[in-house]
Amino acid sequence: MGRARVVASELAVGHGARRVLDGLDLCLRGGAVTVLVGPNGCGKSTLLRTVAGLQEPHAGTVSIDGEPLAGLSRREIARRLAFLPQSPLVPAGVNVRELVRHGRYAHRGAFARHTGEDRDAVGWALEVTGAEALAEARLDELSGGERQRAWLATVLAQRADILLLDEPTTYLDLRHQFEVLDVVRRLAHDHDIAVGVVLHDLMQAAAYGDEVVVVADGGIVASGSPEAVLVPEVIERAFGIEVDVVRDRTTGRLACFPRHRPHENPEPRS
């Protein structure tokens, strides 16, 4: 794994006076996919938004390449770090190409025209996300999955070398989930990009994460390689459910199954 790109130290995050996570140390490395998992409401999005500079930490620091986030302008952050939120607001009347072009704003002056580099970045982002055919379609007329790919293209067009993605596979069918995660992993591994991504599917976390961070109970309960972290004790502690974790003999992939399967113990019929 590459050098530390994003470092959070003793970080506390929350909303208003409410502290959601406390005492966090987190490191996102270049060339690696770090997957954040954890139960609903544990604070993954709040953490990502804070690391992206969109909300102030309650305590602690975040730095990018050794520079404190607090000292960087929004444009400087956007040149280095791209963030895909969980539910981006859909602008009315905008088509996909216009949206993806917007991803280039950090690289242009306020009134500057699009350069060849902008056009290349937009074309590339549409292509790798499989959104080329959607380019002229209006965003508010797309399906959830098509829209999600358009947003992902917008984030990739930013050509930042730190990517923070909050549940990027939401709304996507199985094929597109894997395609998107393949793109994200390839970008990390081949282009030394640091990726922090929130996923709910633990099998995908195991398959795509170089590192997995489990968030629960107000902090990080485990972090490390998928094999080290995705073990029954950790999953049970974080999610409150008993599971078996097995490794597929052919592919070597980890899979996780709930131990309690209600359909196996049906109520006796009267």
Ligand SMILES: Nc1ncnc2c1ncn2[C@@H]1O[C@H](COP(=O)(O)OP(=O)(O)OP(=O)(O)O)[C@@H](O)[C@H]1O
């Ligand atoms: N804008 C907000 N104002 C106040 N509280 C918020 C706000 N956004 C989230 N919260 C609260 O902060 C806590 C953490 O929310 P967050 O969205 O970070 O969790 P999450 O781990 O991303 O959840 P999920 O897996 O359901 O997306 C929750 O209790 C939530 O209700």
